[in-house]
Amino acid sequence: MQALVIAAHGSHLNPGSSEPTFAHAETIRATGAFDEVREAFWKEEPSFREVLRTLESDEVYVVPLFVSEGYFTERVIPRELRLEGWNVSDWESDGTDADHATLSAADVEKTVHYCGPVGTHDAMGDVIVERARSITEDRDLADFGLAVVGHGTERNENSAKAIHYHADRLRRSGLFAEVRAVFMDEEPEVDDVATLFETDDVVVVPLFVADGFHTREDIPEDLGLTDDYRRGYDVPTAVDGVRIWYAGAVGTEPLVADVVLERAADAGADVADAIAAVRERTRSGPEATTGTATGRSR
Amino acid sequence: MTGDVAALIEAAGDGIDFDGLVVEDTAYGYRFETPEVSKRGIDTSELAALADGDPYVANWRYWAETVGGRGTARRAFLRWLEGADAAGTDDAESGDDTEGDSDAGRGDGAQRGDTDGDEGGDDATVDARERLAALRDGGRARTWGELRIRVRLADAGGERVYDVRHRDDAAADPRDLDAFRDPGAAHDLVKYDDRGRYRPLSTAPSLPHGWQFVELDGDALVDTVDFVYPATVANWHREREGALDVTHWRETAARQTGIYGLVSDLPTEALTWAAEACCVDSQCLKRREWDHDAGTELDVPRGDGEFPCREPCSLFVAAAREFTKLEGEPEDTHEVTLSESEVEGLGDLVDAVAEDRVDEVREADLDDGANRYRVRYLRAKRGRDLGIDS
Ligand code: SF4
Numbered sequence: 001m002q003a004l005v006i007a008a009h010g011s012h013l014n015p016g017s018s019e020p021t022f023a024h025a026e027t028i029r030a031t032g033a034f035d036e037v038r039e040a041f042w043k044e045e046p047s048f049r050e051v052l053r054t055l056e057s058d059e060v061y062v063v064p065l066f067v068s069e070g071y072f073t074e075r076v077i078p079r080e081l082r083l084e085g086w087n088v089s090d091w092e093s094d095g096t097d098a099d100h101a102t103l104s105a106a107d108v109e110k111t112v113h114y115c116g117p118v119g120t121h122d123a124m125g126d127v128i129v130e131r132a133r134s135i136t137e138d139r140d141l142a143d144f145g146l147a148v149v150g151h152g153t154e155r156n157e158n159s160a161k162a163i164h165y166h167a168d169r170l171r172r173s174g175l176f177a178e179v180r181a182v183f184m185d186e187e188p189e190v191d192d193v194a195t196l197f198e199t200d201d202v203v204v205v206p207l208f209v210a211d212g213f214h215t216r217e218d219i220p221e222d223l224g225l226t227d228d229y230r231r232g233y234d235v236p237t238a239v240d241g242v243r244i245w246y247a248g249a250v251g252t253e254p255l256v257a258d259v260v261l262e263r264a265a266d267a268g269a270d271v272a273d274a275i276a277a278v279r280e281r282t283r284s285g286p287e288a289t290t291g292t293a294t295g296r297s298r
Numbered sequence: 299m300t301g302d303v304a305a306l307i308e309a310a311g312d313g314i315d316f317d318g319l320v321v322e323d324t325a326y327g328y329r330f331e332t333p334e335v336s337k338r339g340i341d342t343s344e345l346a347a348l349a350d351g352d353p354y355v356a357n358w359r360y361w362a363e364t365v366g367g368r369g370t371a372r373r374a375f376l377r378w379l380e381g382a383d384a385a386g387t388d389d390a391e392s393g394d395d396t397e398g399d400s401d402a403g404r405g406d407g408a409q410r411g412d413t414d415g416d417e418g419g420d421d422a423t424v425d426a427r428e429r430l431a432a433l434r435d436g437g438r439a440r441t442w443g444e445l446r447i448r449v450r451l452a453d454a455g456g457e458r459v460y461d462v463r464h465r466d467d468a469a470a471d472p473r474d475l476d477a478f479r480d481p482g483a484a485h486d487l488v489k490y491d492d493r494g495r496y497r498p499l500s501t502a503p504s505l506p507h508g509w510q511f512v513e514l515d516g517d518a519l520v521d522t523v524d525f526v527y528p529a530t531v532a533n534w535h536r537e538r539e540g541a542l543d544v545t546h547w548r549e550t551a552a553r554q555t556g557i558y559g560l561v562s563d564l565p566t567e568a569l570t571w572a573a574e575a576c577c578v579d580s581q582c583l584k585r586r587e588w589d590h591d592a593g594t595e596l597d598v599p600r601g602d603g604e605f606p607c608r609e610p611c612s613l614f615v616a617a618a619r620e621f622t623k624l625e626g627e628p629e630d631t632h633e634v635t636l637s638e639s640e641v642e643g644l645g646d647l648v649d650a651v652a653e654d655r656v657d658e659v660r661e662a663d664l665d666d667g668a669n670r671y672r673v674r675y676l677r678a679k680r681g682r683d684l685g686i687d688s
Contacts, residue, residue, distance in 0.1 A: 012498040012613055015489055026482050043612050045500045046528035049545075050608075053532040054524060056370055075555065107543055 003036035003057035004028060004264055007048060007077050008065040008209065010041030017210045018044055020251045021065055027257035027282065033274030034061075042072070048080035052108045060112050061264040065209050065251070067119035067150070068162035069098050082106035083114060095158040096120045096165040100267035113267040118251075119207060120162045121266075123259045125169050130255045130283060132176075132203040135235060135247040144245075145178040145197035146170060149206040149219060152185035160186065163207055176203075184214065190222045194240040201236065201243045209251035220246060254282035302359050302455070303349045307342060309362065316361065317382065318426030319354040321345075333427040353430055356456030364457060365516050371535030372520045379449050379460075380429060380438050433458070441465050442604055443527050443583045444505040447519065460519035462526075463510040475510040481518050484511070484525035493657075499613050500527055501583045501603075530584070530605035537587075537606050545609035548591040551618075558615055564622040566590050572621050573598045576614050577607065580653070634683045640676060643667030 006025050011017035021039045029037040040051035040062075052060060062081065064073045069091075078086040083103040090101035098116030105112050118124065128148060132141055148170070150163030160183065167181035177199045182190045193202055204223060206215050217229040223244055225233035236243040250256070258278045261271050306314070306321060310328060314321040320331040327339040332354040337344070349355045367373045377383040430451070432438050437450025446465035449458050467475060478487070491497055491504040511522050523531055536542045547569055551562040564572070573596050577586045584607035586600045610618070636644075646667025650656050659668045666672070677686055 012616060013496070015496040022482075022485055029482070041612075043616075044498065045611075046524075047612060050529040050533065053536070054371075054529050056367065056372065071556065079553065 001035040001057035002059040002061065002269060003038065003055045004034040004260070004269070005038050005040050005051055005055075005060060005062045006065050006260060007040045007051075007062055007081075008042075009072065010044035011212070012043050014210075014212050017212060020210050020249075020256065023252075023254070024065070024257040024260055027254060027278060028261060028274065031271075031274035031277050033261070033269075033271040042076060042080075048077055049082075052081060052105050052110060052112070055108075055110070058110050059269075060110050061115060061267055061269050062112060063115045063260045063263040064117040065256075065260070066117040067207050067209055067251075068159040069093060069095055069117060069120060070158045073098070073117045078103075078114065081112065081114075083112060086114070091116060095161040100263070102267075113264070113269070115263040115267050118256060118259045118263060119209070120165065121259050121262055122169070123262045124207075124250075124256075125166050125173070127253050127255045127259060128166060128170065128205050128207070128250055129173075129175060131205050131247045131250050131253045132245075134253075135205075135245050136201075136203060139201075141176050141203070142174075143199065143201060144176050145180070145199035145202040146176040147180050147182045147190070147193050147197070147202055147204045149190050149204060149208075150181065150183050151208075151214070152183035166207065184218065184222070190219055191224070193223055193244065194242045197242065199242075201245065203245045203247060205247045205250050208249040211249045211252060215249045255279070257282060300350055302352075302355050303346045305359055305363065306349050306355055307345065310345070314358060316358050317354065317429075319352075319358045333425065353456070354426065357426070357430060358456070360456035360458065371532045372516070374535050374538065375520060375523070375531045376449075376458075376516050379440055379447055380433060380458075381440075382426075382429060439468070442523060443501060443530070444503060445523065445526060447523070458516060460514040460516065461510060461512050462514070462519065462522055464505055464507045467507055467510070472510065472512075475508055478509060478511050479513060479518075481511070481514070481521035481525055484522050488526050499582060499611070501530070501607075502581060503579070503583055527605070533608055534605040536608075542587065542606055542608055544587050544606075546588045546591045547610055550588075550610045550615065554615065558619055561615060561618045561622050563626065564618050565625055566594065568621055568625050569618070570596045570598055572614070572618055576617055577601070579603065582607070632685075634680070636680065640680070643672060643676065647673060 006021050008018060008021040010021070018039065018041060021041070025037050025039050028034065035057050036055050038046065038051055038054060040046050040048050042048060046054055062077070064077055066072050074088045082105045084106055086101070086103055091098035093099070093116065098120065100113050100115045103112050103114055104110070128146075129141075132144070132146060136144065148163050148167045151159050153160055160181075163181040163183070167179050170176060171179040178197055180188065180196055182188050182193060182196070184190055188196055190204075193204060204219075206219055208215050220226055220229050220233055223246060224239040225237045225244060225246055233246070236245045238244070255278075258275060261275045261278060265271050265275060310321045310323045313323070318333045320329065322329040327341055328345045329338045330340060330345055330348050331337070332352065335348060335352075337348060340348070361373075365373050365376055374383065429438075433449065433451045437448045439446055439448040441447070444465050445462055446468045448461045451457070452459045463470070463475060478484070487509055488500070488505055489497060490506060492506045497504055505526070514522060520531060533542060551564070554561055569590055573586065576582065577584075578599055579601040582601070583603045584601065584605060585603040586598075587606045588609055589595045644667065650659060650666075650668030656668055659666050659670070661670065663669045664672060677684075
């Protein structure tokens with residue numbers, strides 16, 4: 001038997017935080033690719049500490065629903081799962097290309113395939129494109145600028161690396177007229193989106209796993225879409241003569257389920273049929289995109 | 299030949315001794331026994347005739363094939379639900395030593411489980427005949443936290459059907475409850491309490507009312523319970539097997555990093571207050587099995603819950619972080635002049651917040667210290683002395 005665990009942050013305060021996790025888990029459950037699919041959280045339940053014991057499978061694929069490599073994927077999750085002998089060098093990553101490591105956990109007799117986070121997988125580029133397509137209602141993106149929004153450095157330099165990684169790949173894909181990485185707490189800032197781009201239309205896609213106060217409140221206000229997020233805003237909204245199409249957290253995009261599966265597949269899970277089924281269900285436009293346009297980097 | 303009979307004949311070679319059904323393949327033919335029938339030295343066709351439609355055979359097949367999973371928490375939980383797990387109701391099929399009626403390694407929880415929350419009324423040592431009769435005749439219900447789970451036999455054969463609802467809704471008219479069949483609906487359903495407040499702790503006794511899961515099979519039942527009370531079945535099972543791995547506070551605290559690194563500084567006395575604040579039954583239905591460390595028990599009731607808490611949870615650690623910061627502050631003497639009634643009123647107020655009964659205090663309950671007008675009056679009169687800027 002094989003199981004999938006989607007490991008996410010969750011929240012004691014924001015009930016929406018875990019919604020994408022449950023939604024993607026449900027999508028994957030419906031494919032039947034895994035005998036068991038379980039959500040696990042740092043702040044909700046089951047906790048990372050106790051999720052493995054809830055499974056009957058002896059092969060477990062753990063995919064972190066996090067944007068970047070760093071504190072949670074490198075320290076917290078392996079520690080709480082009690083992965084024996086974990087060493088971050090097992091991932092052989094320079095910050096954006098963690099793949100997977102096969103380990104055992106101290107409290108259960110199972111083989112755990114610990115995968116890199118969803119956010120840095122190449123297929124996440126496709127999700128960003130998908131998000132841009134759906135928010136612009138399938139307009140021709142070749143006329144659009146794309147701003148990929150990240151948190152910024154804060155406690156973790158890899159968080160900015162992940163944003164740049166996708167921005168660079170998407171720029172090379174030629175799908176957009178212009179692509180830039182912007183941040184909440186470092187330059188170039190999200191506040192300046194309207195002046196940073198030369199295009200008349202800019203799609204703004206935050207690389208966040210769930211909608212929370214950053215994506216619902218801070219970013220719309222920083223972008224100048226509204227003075228007060230509670231009053232809402234239109235999509236698009238003109239700011240300094242630039243039409244801004246604000247997409248909200250990319251992590252809520254149904255196609256993220258595909259990235260979760262890709263992670264598990266990279267680690268050896270037999271899920272090819274499920275990947276095809278999920279793409280069928282969650283993708284709106286033609287088979288994309290960044291992978292074909294720029295070539296997979298691995 | 300029905301599927302039941304074919305399966306029975308195949309298994310007879312290894313011998314069956316399960317829930318009142320005994321089948322053996324001996325040198326003198328088959329032996330077939332149930333609480334109602336006893337035959338020896340019969341041939342295959344006689345065995346098939348006896349087994350066809352026999353409720354004990356159908357029951358055996360349900361457990362052997364539909365449920366399967368010997369030694370799993372899922373199976374143990376489903377057995378427990380119908381009282382089939384206790385002494386005298388052996389779940390030990392031949393060669394199965396992972397379950398059964400051994401008292402060795404049974405935690406307290408199992409003992410409690412036999413007498414508590416058992417709306418069926420019969421104790422768990424009833425024999426297989428009575429158990430199956432009860433399952434046919436209206437079913438049997440047990441509680442798990444605030445859940446009330448009912449199991450009954452499906453129309454024919456040994457298959458079970460499970461229903462789940464809030465235990466307070468046990469007697470509710472089913473038409474008044476929203477019905478669900480997909481376990482996946484459960485996590486959304488229990489996300490908010492009846493007043494619409496987010497429930498970050500699954501085992502807080504604030505499960506909303508007004509819903510029911512109906513017609514679940516065993517797997518779906520366990521999945522539903524897992525969404526409502528994650529990991530409780532797994533830890534309960536470990537405890538019954540004598541294998542619950544308790545992690546005490548000292549170890550949990552030492553493991554924390556980042557903004558939680560400071561919780562190791564929480565004094566033991568304050569840890570006791572924190573457990574009293576967060577972990578007693580009025581706040582959390584898990585039974586606290588952890589202490590400060592294996593040698594230092596906290597003098598706080600552990601609770602009577604069916605399922606154990608094996609380690610301080612994330613909400614407790616987050617609370618402990620705040621308490622640690624509070625304990626780190628120097629204490630000072632503040633002088634406030636209050637009448638005796640005002641002191642009592644402040645006591646009422648603290649109590650009302652702590653017991654979550656502020657909403658119950660009506661506008662005209664002016665003799666209650668937690669009454670809004672009284673508290674506003676106190677703030678108008680003494681606010682400045684109490685450090686309230688208004
Ligand atoms: S630590 Fe306390 S509040 Fe948290 S689950 Fe255990 S008993 Fe409940």
